Each structure stands twice: as structure tokens, then as C-alpha cells.
Amino acid sequence: RPQKQAMVETDSRFAIEVQSVLAKAGCNAGTCHGNFNGKGGFRLSLRGQDPSDDHQWITRDHGGRRINLMDPAESLLLAKPTGRVSHQGGRRFDEDSLEYQILFNWIARGAPTEADEDVRLESIDVLPLDVVVRDPADSVNISVLARYSDGSSRDVTSLTVYEPSSLDVEVTADGTVMRKKHGESTVVVRYLQKQVPVRVAFVPRVKGQRRIQYPESTNYIDEHVFTKLKDLGIKPSSLASDEVFVRRVFLDAIGVLPTADEARAFIANNSPTKRVDLIDDLLSRSEFAEFWALKWSDVLRNEEKVLDVKGVEVYHDWILQSMKENKPIDQFVRELLLGRGSTFENPPANFWRSVRTPIARSETTARLFLGVRLGCAKCHNHPFDRWTQDDYYDWTSFFARIDYEWEEKRRDKFDKNEFVGDQVVKIADEGEVKNARTGVNAQPRFLGSHQFADVKAEGTDQRIEELATWITSVDNEFFVKSQVNRIWFHLMGRGLVEPVDDFRLTNPASHPALLNALADRFISSKFDLRALARDILISNAYQIGSDINETNQNDELNYSRVVMKRYQAEVLLDAQCQTIGRPAKFNGYPEGMRAVQLPGVRKVRRRDESPA
Numbered sequence: 001r002p003q004k005q006a007m008v009e010t011d012s013r014f015a016i017e018v019q020s021v022l023a024k025a026g027c028n029a030g031t032c033h034g035n036f037n038g039k040g041g042f043r044l045s046l047r048g049q050d051p052s053d054d055h056q057w058i059t060r061d062h063g064g065r066r067i068n069l070m071d072p073a074e075s076l077l078l079a080k081p082t083g084r085v086s087h088q089g090g091r092r093f094d095e096d097s098l099e100y101q102i103l104f105n106w107i108a109r110g111a112p113t114e115a116d117e118d119v120r121l122e123s124i125d126v127l128p129l130d131v132v133v134r135d136p137a138d139s140v141n142i143s144v145l146a147r148y149s150d151g152s153s154r155d156v157t158s159l160t161v162y163e164p165s166s167l168d169v170e171v172t173a174d175g176t177v178m179r180k181k182h183g184e185s186t187v188v189v190r191y192l193q194k195q196v197p198v199r200v201a202f203v204p205r206v207k208g209q210r211r212i213q214y215p216e217s218t219n220y221i222d223e224h225v226f227t228k229l230k231d232l233g234i235k236p237s238s239l240a241s242d243e244v245f246v247r248r249v250f251l252d253a254i255g256v257l258p259t260a261d262e263a264r265a266f267i268a269n270n271s272p273t274k275r276v277d278l279i280d281d282l283l284s285r286s287e288f289a290e291f292w293a294l295k296w297s298d299v300l301r302n303e304e305k306v307l308d309v310k311g312v313e314v315y316h317d318w319i320l321q322s323m324k325e326n327k328p329i330d331q332f333v334r335e336l337l338l339g340r341g342s343t344f345e346n347p348p349a350n351f352w353r354s355v356r357t358p359i360a361r362s363e364t365t366a367r368l369f370l371g372v373r374l375g376c377a378k379c380h381n382h383p384f385d386r387w388t389q390d391d392y393y394d395w396t397s398f399f400a401r402i403d404y405e406w407e408e409k410r411r412d413k414f415d416k417n418e419f420v421g422d423q424v425v426k427i428a429d430e431g432e433v434k435n436a437r438t439g440v441n442a443q444p445r446f447l448g449s450h451q452f453a454d455v456k457a458e459g460t461d462q463r464i465e466e467l468a469t470w471i472t473s474v475d476n477e478f479f480v481k482s483q484v485n486r487i488w489f490h491l492m493g494r495g496l497v498e499p500v501d502d503f504r505l506t507n508p509a510s511h512p513a514l515l516n517a518l519a520d521r522f523i524s525s526k527f528d529l530r531a532l533a534r535d536i537l538i539s540n541a542y543q544i545g546s547d548i549n550e551t552n553q554n555d556e557l558n559y560s561r562v563v564m565k566r567y568q569a570e571v572l573l574d575a576q577c578q579t580i581g582r583p584a585k586f587n588g589y590p591e592g593m594r595a596v597q598l599p600g601v602r603k604v605r606r607r608d609e610s611p612a
Contacts, residue, residue: 012106019048020159021099025092049381072107120149126196135205142175163188188506197508221539224514237545237561242267253282255291255571279537289323301354302600316599318347328527330472337468349425361399371482371503385504393435394445398467401431484518493563510557570595
């Protein structure tokens with residue numbers, strides 16, 4: 001049994017060192033005592049997000065108190081994680097460890113929370129941030145330096161949590177990343193509430209690596225993609241043949257197969273600019289607007305169940321016309337957010353018709369236009385992102401006063417999400433959202449900002465107007481990067497950030513500098529969809545083939561070979577009909593209409609007649 005006197009001197013401030021020990025040992029993880037209901041009669045806040053509550057539960061709670069001030073060594077906070085007392089979580093650290101010393105000294109000092117709480121963690125410096133490790137080396141050490149509000153700093157490598165994103169690596173308690181399999185992985189480095197992603201690539205040595213030939217760079221996209229492939233020693237596939245390219249670019253750009261005559265003419269063409277010329281032609285065709293109207297209709301939930309048949313048609317017509325006009329994407333989104341009045345007479349208002357509650361509106365808007373998934377922060381601070389419950393409810397309060405006028409008409413009285421007929425979207429005079437943590441009304445605040453929005457006027461559109469302006473601003477990296485990432489995904493088969501609506505520090509882009517370059521290009525082109533699509537399509541990174549070699553056979557991240565795409569059902573149906581020479585027939589629509597051209601999704605019950 002350990003001695004009762006204080007052990008080796010070490011800082012033991014509750015909000016800093018003690019909380020870091022609880023995190024390092026996994027005590028405040030969601031699978032342990034950080035669970036909302038706690039575990040074994042003892043509860044902690046998830047990942048130490050509320051130190052004051054944690055201190056109360058550890059030191060004062062009669063059902064869960066875990067310290068013994070008279071005999072610190074007998075505290076359950078020490079006896080259970082060291083295995084001296086039965087512990088469902090098993091042994092978490094030893095009695096001669098730094099973790100034990102910190103907890104023992106804190107208890108021996110009376111388990112205080114006094115003035116030391118005034119010292120806050122400001123940031124962490126992590127090295128390396130991005131590293132390529134080549135054989136025969138099979139490990140790399142991560143170091144973490146914490147910087148505090150009093151100007152002090154300390155090496156906290158041994159008290160930091162390391163979370164690898166894949167099974168290709170494992171990380172020791174002291175921050176050594178060890179290779180289990182060649183490839184690229186991200187390790188999330190977390191100390192208290194600060195998180196930093198570290199990208200580690202373990203690369204095998206390949207014979208003749210210096211002699212690898214890379215395709216010529218046609219633009220900034222190729223420069224970024226091929227530079228990274230060179231760093232990783234990955235040889236890309238050769239460029240796709242004309243036969244493969246013409247089929248691919250037709251399907252990706254306009255959603256149809258080339259006709260036999262179009263394919264033969266392209267293959268027979270000897271012009272050195274024929275690929276660029278074809279791309280320019282496809283971008284000017286009506287099918288481009290129709291195809292991208294389909295993509296936006298899917299994203300915006302243009303479906304009969306919530307919008308009614310007429311709503312689907314007018315909404316699709318507006319989206320299609322916007323694509324035909326090449327309406328700047330920032331303007332397109334702004335018009336959606338400001339949609340008011342009759343959903344039949346003002347089609348953008350249908351955006352709000354499909355999201356009926358402040359919660360649904362806030363989460364949908366963040367996901368579609370900012371690439372942020374906020375759902376976890378509804379019940380607790382986000383475990384994998386920076387968003388707190390306060391962030392969540394302050395953001396949601398922007399959407400509290402959107403209201404509707406409608407007649408109670410339904411085909412199915414048991415389906416609360418189905419509506420028939422027109423609706424009027426309006427701004428109510430009142431409406432607030434209560435913060436679930438504090439129980440008081442939240443105040444509108446933009447994501448990532450510490451300043452509350454200046455929206456005091458009652459019964460006006462001011463909240464949504466301020467929101468629309470902020471979302472579509474050129475200074476809003478969330479908006480710009482999420483939109484270019486979605487366009488990149490549709491053309492390349494995989495987002496630079498994947499999933500495309502999950503931008504967060506712990507899910508970094510595969511090519512951060514390229515994402516920045518695409519965002520800059522999107523801004524300089526005034527949010528021109530066709531201009532950005534052209535940049536991507538003319539790049540050799542897009543035109544790469546699918547042949548596999550020794551270096552790229554396991555690459556799934558770096559575009560060293562074409563990414564296999566899953567095409568939409570409408571595209572596949574049209575391709576089948578085109579191949580057999582028999583157009584599909586859709587009830588209520590003109591003969592020869594393609595599936596891609598259909599406005600939205602029809603609601604069909606088995607007991608009803610099929611519309612198709």
C-alpha cells in the first residue's frame with residue numbers, strides 16, 4: 001500500500017492536471033463515467049467539459065464521492081484505477097505513475113479548486129503535424145507542449161490522449177505512433193479541450209522511386225495532387241484513354257452517355273485541345289443544368305411528401321432555371337435562406353417547408369451550407385468537434401421565428417410530415433429556443449463567433465437576413481470550403497473532406513492546401529459553378545486512369561487512380577434506356593423525357609397507382 005504522505009512533487013491543479021489524468025485514463029470518456037448517466041454510480045462530464053460539476057461529483061456527492069481526505073491513498077479515485085479495489089474498467093495506471101502522483105497530491109492538499117482555476121489552457125503546440133515515414137523506420141514520436149494563460153508552458157506529452165483514425169497504426173501512452181500497416185492515418189491529439197490532428201504516412205521504399213514519371217500539371221489542381229503523390233512515393237495511373245475519358249466526362253458533367261456518333265467523332269479527332277474543347281461544350285449544354293438541378297433537388301429534399309406535387313414542380317423549375325442562368329452559388333443559397341411567402345408563388349420558400357422545427361432548420365442549414373454536423377452538441381458538448389451546447393442553441397435561435405400558414409389537408413392523417421396544398425412561410429412576432437443546459441432563452445450567435453448577432457427587432461426578417469449575409473460571405477470559410485468540396489466530390493468521386501458534410505478539426509482534408517486553393521478560385525470566380533467544374537475536369541488529376549501499380553494499389557485518399565463512383569439511379573436508368581434505344585415512360589410527363597429531367601421525388605403507396 002502507498003505511503004500516506006505526499007509523493008514526488010508535481011503540479012496538481014484540478015482543472016488542469018487532475019482533469020488531464022481523468023481524460024488520459026479514459027475515466028471521462030463516453031463509454032465510462034463520462035456517459036450521460038455515469039457508470040457504477042459515479043458520473044463525470046464528458047471529456048471534462050464541466051470541471052465545476054466534476055469537482056462536485058468527486059468531492060461532495062454522497063452517492064459518488066471518490067476521495068478520502070484523511071487517508072488519500074485509500075481514496076476510491078486511486079484504489080479503483082490501480083486495481084486495488086474491484087473496478088469494471090480494469091487497471092488504468094500504476095501506483096508509481098505520474099497519474100497517481102498527481103491525484104494523490106491533489107487529494108493530500110485538500111482537493112482544492114481555489115485560485116489555480118484562474119490559470120487556463122490557451123493552446124497546445126504539437127510536433128510533427130504532418131510527417132512521412134519511410135522504411136525501414138516504423139515509428140514516429142509526437143510531442144505536445146501546453147501553453148497557459150499565465151505565460152507558462154509545459155511538456156504534456158505523457159498526459160495527452162492520442163486517438164488514431166484507423167487500425168493501420170497504434171499509439172503508445174507516451175505518443176509514439178507505430179506502424180501496423182503502410183498507409184496514411186490521422187492521429188487526433190487531445191489535451192483537455194484542445195485538439196490537433198496529426199497526419200502520419202508510413203511509406204514503403206519502392207525500387208526506382210526517383211525515376212517515377214508523373215503526368216504534366218495542367219493547372220493548380222495537378223500541382224497539389226502530384227506534389228503529394230511525389231512526397232508519398234506513389235506512382236499515379238496513366239491517363240485514361242480517349243474511349244474511357246469521353247464516357248466518364250459525359251456521365252460526370254451532364255449525366256448522360258455520349259452517343260455512338262459523339263464518341264467516334266471525339267476519338268477520331270486529332271486536335272491536341274480536343275479534351276478541353278469537349279469539356280467546354282459539355283458545360284454549355286442544357287443537360288449540365290438539368291443534371292446539377294437534380295443534384296441540388298436531392299440535397300434540398302425536393303419531394304412530394306413534404307412539398308406537394310405543385311411545390312415539387314415549381315421548386316425544381318426554380319432550381320433548374322438557376323442552373324441554366326449559372327446563378328452564383330452564394331446568390332442561390334441566399335435566395336433559399338430568404339425565401340418567404342407562398343411556396344407555390346415563391347419557390348425558394350420551399351426550403352423552409354421541408355424543415356419544420358428550429359432544430360431541424362439549424363442542423364440542416366449547418367450541414368448543407370457550412371459542412372458542419374451539429375447533432376451531437378444538442379445533448380452535450382460535441383465529443384469530436386469544438387461545438388458546445390451553448391453554440392448549438394445560440395445557432396438554433398436564429399431559426400426560432402420561422403412559421404407557416406397552411407390548411408390542415410393530408411392524404412395520410414397519421415403522417416405528420418405530409419402536407420397537401422400551398423403554404424405560406426412567414427416570420428412570427430415571437431419565438432425563442434431554450435438552451436437545454438441553462439434553461440434560459442438562447443441568443444442568436446454565429447457558429448465559431450463569440451459575439452451575439454445584433455437582431456433585436458421583433459416581427460421582422462432580421463435574424464434570417466443577418467444569417468443569410470453571414471453564411472454566404474466571402475469571408476466565411478465554412479461556406480466556401482463546404483461548397484467547393486461538394487462540387488469536387490460529385491466530379492472526383494470522393495471529397496477532399498469525407499463525408500462532405502463533416503468538416504471538423506478531427507476530420508482534416510486529405511489535401512488542405514488544395515482545398516484552400518479551390519476556395520480561393522471559387523471566390524475569385526464569384527462562386528461560378530461552371531468555372532470551378534471546368535478547372536477540375538481539365539486537370540490530369542481528373543483524367544487519370546484506373547490501372548493499378550505496386551505503389552497505388554492501396555491508395556484510397558490521394559487520387560493516384562480514378563475513384564469508382566456510384567451514379568444516381570436516374571443516370572443509370574437513362575443510360576440503360578439510351579443503350580437499348582427504348583426511352584422510359586413516365587405518367588404525366590411528355591414522351592422522351594429523361595429520368596434526370598423529372599422534378600423531384602413522387603410519393604407512391606403500394607395501394608395507389610404508380611406514377612411511373
